[in-house]
Amino acid sequence: MQVKSGRSLSSLQRKLQKVSLFSAPVLLLLSIASPAFAHHAMGGQTPTSIFEGLLSGLAHPIIGVDHFAFVIAVGLLASVTRQGFLSIFAFVIAALIGTGLHLANLNLPGAELLISGSILIFGCLLARKKALPVAAIAGLAAIAGLFHGYAYGEAIIGAGMPPLFAYLVGFTLTQLVIAISAWAVGCTLIRQQSATESLTAPLKTSGLVLVGIGLAFLTSELINLVLPAVA
Numbered sequence: 001m002q003v004k005s006g007r008s009l010s011s012l013q014r015k016l017q018k019v020s021l022f023s024a025p026v027l028l029l030l031s032i033a034s035p036a037f038a039h040h041a042m043g044g045q046t047p048t049s050i051f052e053g054l055l056s057g058l059a060h061p062i063i064g065v066d067h068f069a070f071v072i073a074v075g076l077l078a079s080v081t082r083q084g085f086l087s088i089f090a091f092v093i094a095a096l097i098g099t100g101l102h103l104a105n106l107n108l109p110g111a112e113l114l115i116s117g118s119i120l121i122f123g124c125l126l127a128r129k130k131a132l133p134v135a136a137i138a139g140l141a142a143i144a145g146l147f148h149g150y151a152y153g154e155a156i157i158g159a160g161m162p163p164l165f166a167y168l169v170g171f172t173l174t175q176l177v178i179a180i181s182a183w184a185v186g187c188t189l190i191r192q193q194s195a196t197e198s199l200t201a202p203l204k205t206s207g208l209v210l211v212g213i214g215l216a217f218l219t220s221e222l223i224n225l226v227l228p229a230v231a
Helices: 002-030 035-039 050-063 065-079 085-103 111-127 134-156 161-192 201-230
Strands: none
Touching (some): 050 134, 050 161, 065 085, 065 111, 085 134, 111 134, 134 161
């Protein structure tokens, strides 16, 4: 029975590694997709109804590849941290606050750079052999959440209260589902790993993939900053 279980785990790990390796170039290509599409489910239009607000909120963390990658990173990193689920809630709550800051016309400079950097940092942390204390991870997640939420706010500026509330509910639900799902997958792998492994190979591979995605976004943002200055 133990041998069969080990074979099943090895098979699962190989499959997850293949998925990670396949998804890396796909996500890297998506990372240079049209910014308008990547951040607006309504084609750049401000939601005018509860349905449009909810749809836009549900979609934003998914079609925005930078947001999607980071939410996955939060969930996976939470799985290798004791009481790591606290970092998920810290991120989600901070994202709501960040959106509020944007709607209140408070400026958070360098938001896109910090969003890209957050993916890179969390990817590096996931690829490490040892996790940081939960307080440190939750703190980093909260800081990142402020900037991710600030970016979310751009899509809802000018909307009325009903679509705004629906939008907030939508992206919060999506983030929770993605992060908790990633956390559950990570916890399952860790429970089944052998005593000699500090972190399963699929999680390390996922961390490296996230590093690549973060670098791609960060490079793109730096180019956008430098080229106008050169021109």
